[in-house]
Amino acid sequence: MRRTTLLILLVLAVALAPGVHTAQAPASATPLAKALAGWQDMRFGLFIHWGPVSLTGHEIGWSRGAQTPSDAYDALYTRFNPVQFNADEWARAAKDAGMKYVVFTAKHHDGFCMWDTKTTDYNITRSPFGRDVVRELSDACRSHGLVFCTYYSILDWRHPDYPLGSPAGKTRKANADMNRYAEYLKQQVSELVTNYGPLAVMWFDGEWEEPWSVERGTDLYAFLRRLQPSLIINNRVSKARAGMEGTSAAGQFSGDYDTPEQRIGGFNMGRPWESCMTICEQWAWKPDDAMKPLSQCLRTLVSTAGGNGNLLFNVGPMPDGRIEPRQVERLKEMGAWLRLRGESVYGTRGGPFKPGAWGASTRRGTRIYLHVFAWDGDARTLPAIPAKVTRVQLLGGARVEFTQTTSSLTVRVPAASRDPIDTVIALDLDRPAMTIAPVEVGSSGKAPAPQRTR
Numbered sequence: 399m400r401r402t403t404l405l406i407l408l409v410l411a412v413a414l415a416p417g418v419h420t421a422q423a424p425a426s427a428t429p430l431a432k433a434l435a436g437w438q439d440m441r442f443g444l445f446i447h448w449g450p451v452s453l454t455g456h457e458i459g460w461s462r463g464a465q466t467p468s469d470a471y472d473a474l475y476t477r478f479n480p481v482q483f484n485a486d487e488w489a490r491a492a493k494d495a496g497m498k499y500v501v502f503t504a505k506h507h508d509g510f511c512m513w514d515t516k517t518t519d520y521n522i523t524r525s526p527f528g529r530d531v532v533r534e535l536s537d538a539c540r541s542h543g544l545v546f547c548t549y550y551s552i553l554d555w556r557h558p559d560y561p562l563g564s565p566a567g568k569t570r571k572a573n574a575d576m577n578r579y580a581e582y583l584k585q586q587v588s589e590l591v592t593n594y595g596p597l598a599v600m601w602f603d604g605e606w607e608e609p610w611s612v613e614r615g616t617d618l619y620a621f622l623r624r625l626q627p628s629l630i631i632n633n634r635v636s637k638a639r640a641g642m643e644g645t646s647a648a649g650q651f652s653g654d655y656d657t658p659e660q661r662i663g664g665f666n667m668g669r670p671w672e673s674c675m676t677i678c679e680q681w682a683w684k685p686d687d688a689m690k691p692l693s694q695c696l697r698t699l700v701s702t703a704g705g706n707g708n709l710l711f712n713v714g715p716m717p718d719g720r721i722e723p724r725q726v727e728r729l730k731e732m733g734a735w736l737r738l739r740g741e742s743v744y745g746t747r748g749g750p751f752k753p754g755a756w757g758a759s760t761r762r763g764t765r766i767y768l769h770v771f772a773w774d775g776d777a778r779t780l781p782a783i784p785a786k787v788t789r790v791q792l793l794g795g796a797r798v799e800f801t802q803t804t805s806s807l808t809v810r811v812p813a814a815s816r817d818p819i820d821t822v823i824a825l826d827l828d829r830p831a832m833t834i835a836p837v838e839v840g841s842s843g844k845a846p847a848p849q850r851t852r
């Protein structure tokens with residue numbers, strides 16, 4: 399009897415103990431819930447858009463039948479020979495950036511398959527290059543401790559059975575058969591999950607056209623869930639996405655997380671989300687594309703984490719197989735910053751102060767990390783929170799002057815100690831930071847409007 403009691407106590411103690419990085423997923427959680435919490439902890443991933451289209455410098459999928467006639471587009475793979483492709487270098491670039499996962503375009507809207515598939519000859523092994531890029535990249539990611547994921551376009555403007563065609567789904571094919579196409583699609587994703595998995599995420603896209611439906615999406619989701627119970631599947635598997643905002647319509651089947659595109663998603667503690675965004679302007683490689691400055695890259699990442707989202711940051715490698723050196727350099731700069739400030743990003747959750755031009759906040763345990771972009775002289779004032787702040791310091795140790803009243807909280811940091819991109823300040827509290835309800839910043843009047851933004 400006493401042994402039974404002891405055993406129960408022991409089980410309870412283990413179950414209630416906080417996790418090492420996060421206490422978001424209890425031990426009893428489903429494989430999917432655990433995977434989602436772990437994926438949220440990662441916060442930062444590399445998106446890679448690549449294929450024979452890189453030979454043209456135009457956008458992947460969309461340029462088919464537009465900038466490049468369809469026949470010419472479909473023949474690009476016959477001269478695709480990226481001899482400088484080195485999966486280890488790509489994985490190293492992601493690693494050096496402080497990224498934790500990689501999502502690769504296994505198949506985009508043009509239908510070209512970057513893996514050795516049995517389902518079609520329109521794949522990388524038939525190119526002069528002849529190597530299985532998905533194989534090499536998934537292996538390299540694993541050996542560098544990165545989590546591998548695939549992007550897969552539901553629509554396929556080239557496949558004869560998919561009803562719509564290039565340009566941009568504006569044409570209709572005569573002898574298409576959507577049911578047959580759906581079988582082809584299932585075989586393809588099952589190859590990806592089975593031969594290259596387990597995958598962390600299956601990143602669907604191209605779901606918006608008429609041939610796809612919530613019913614088909616629900617069926618595909620169930621099919622994949624059976625193949626890999628821990629697989630995370632984005633909301634584009636279904637039809638509930640609200641355009642580029644990427645949120646999901648309430649009450650409709652919508653996969654596991656939301657997908658804002660080319661914008662930072664809205665603050666949301668309930669539904670997981672991930673913003674996908676390009677380091678330049680185009681998804682696929684374009685010569686002399688305009689690259690985002692470091693400050694914008696880092697503030698985007700921090701504002702995303704502050705809204706409780708992930709950032710999937712995209713590069714489009716060149717036709718020779720390399721990621722542009724200037725882009726690799728930019729990624730390295732992000733990684734250098736994260737090596738010093740990473741504890742304020744990885745394994746955190748967003749809030750309680752909502753992000754804005756002023757900055758953002760993240761939290762873990764009894765700590766809030768303030769990420770301050772805009773100062774009022776030496777000060778940053780924020781609305782009050784229902785917790786006592788017991789200690790304030792710059793990440794790295796220097797003490798910070800602070801005052802806390804019933805209506806506000808002010809931190810002061812002299813210019814010399816500030817980081818012009820993002821000054822990170824740790825606030826230690828007398829209670830768990832996750833117990834604090836979200837706080838609006840700026841409109842209350844208690845917090846001054848930001849003086850300037852960069």
Ligand code: H79
Pocket residue numbers: 447458459603604606640641642659674681
């Ligand atoms: O792979 C990259 C792009 O090629 C792809 N998604 C990223 C990750 C992409 N697909 N579409 N777009 C980008 C823009 C498409 C916008 C529209 Fe629509 C399609 C406008 C109307 C149909 C999206 C879906 C917004 C509303 C419905």
